[in-house]
Amino acid sequence: MFGFIQSADGKLPGNQGLWDQHLGIKWVHDNILAFTGNPKDVTIFGKSAGGASVIFQSLYPGNRGFFQRVIAQSGSALAYWAVHATPNAEPLIAKKGCERAPDPVKCLRALMPRQLQDDDTSAWKPIIDRDFLISSPQEIFFGNFTHTQSARNFFASLDLMTGANNFDGALYFRDYTDWQRPNDSATLLFSLLSMSNDVGFFYPAVSTVKWHAVLRKGKTHLYELSVIPTTHTLQAPNWIRSAPDASMVGYHTDNSPYGDSPSTRHGDGSRT
Template identity: 65%
Template structure:
């Protein structure tokens, strides 16, 4: 039997769960709180369950030990294993609950559910400890794992690989919170889901799925939206991957993939995996749901309209694309690399058009190229490398983050039900998470 002197046991609808009572010290002040880690909300996704929708976890037959270090879902590439968490498993659909007290009586706290980012190919709930927000905000924070890369977003044209497994994982985690959070003194009718980057897109995806009705009331999408061009795969994506893994000629390609180990599935060449319009989780594209009037998408649009949403971006979010440009333009130091006007008009603008705008033909592409050149060029210094770099990042920020954010709030506000908010964060941090040019002042 599980025993722990510093633990507190909560009786939940799925059985008893035991977590740790802890003291958090911040700026010399102590905060008492309770943490519950690695609670499984679904069965293992290994073996026959790989690539399928998640199966709800069976109730616990004895007290569950929620004091263990969280494990992570496999990323799409070994190179994406980051954050110091090297223990990966396909039995990864777990969540962590942070409670800002020692279970005082007659308390019903608001709940915030965090969905991490990482381009849908990397990330882990364990990389985002919830103690800070929980204690300072006096809210219960829940962080949720979901499948990534080919494990979470592979789809085949024949339907045998349905796609959006990662979105179904998120939904099941949100549903678990709704059904169990009251045992942790949380209010199941006062829930906000929030996320950043791919997590920001994910919370908007969840707001477009009417099966979440009643599970949350507010959405905070940080630097990401389902309406961003980078967040949706336009067509099934499985065939090239099946071929690369040698399963193309197998009697059953899906079973062939299931027979491979997670390490054999991970592949540096396939580092872009996204949600798809599967006509199940997503009845149509996010744009069609938000701005359309089709009866097939009415329930999704009505649910989206009913929520309060806050969407926004950082003023230099587009600097993320410097990673890709460093490989293409072959530079190692952004502070010394001289960007030419020919590179700006001949590569950066066409690349932006191809990735973000996706024009229907070459004529539209040429027109868009001229418009972007006119809009983003500083015509007093059209050949200056520094201004061209600023133009590059501004164009990337607008196309990948600001335009999707504005589109999301415009569509939501037009539906005239829930409250709508738009923000821009431009504070200059003391440190940057990623290598950043020294001429950037902001986030």
């Protein structure tokens, strides 16, 4: 939360988490030679929210020279879930009685973690602060504005690999039943997950690589992971048509929505 909390008055500017990532990347660039690494041959990688994060880092010109390649797995700055349009700290600050505090963050930090966890269900995300993120990813990618040119040029100069798993959408739906067809919820959930995956993960990845490829500067790679391995550490119902092995490919579906022990769904009488 504290990495991305932002307020409308500017006292809480937001994007602290992105600045922390930037400093970590800079540290690697400045010190990797001492570990026999090559500061001119650095790749940053992220998955899910981390995938969006590495794209955000690739849109910040202050990172120029710190890395040369980007791998964004199942995450993009263009995803609907990746960024806040407006600050959203005020409701939480008011709810916790910190609105009159000289330092609202210090006031929130004085609370027990459970007090924040129990009452706050917000998704804390990066925000367009006109500093780290000079504009929205959509404007940077698809607009033709002078103030976003530096961000566009930096992103275009990098080699990019991105894509998604064919069932990343399983993160968001624990169950779905159409009560007009209560015995066919497995088929219905499959369709719902496919739509969720396209909207939340694959379409943003495709949009990102389309723009990157048009500029013809860095190399561009797009993938979709859908192969089911012959051996795996976790099991999933057979209507999940993707590889369920976190140890091999880090699939979103390994840990959600089934927890540590996937169970049979409605309309599915078997396990794979």
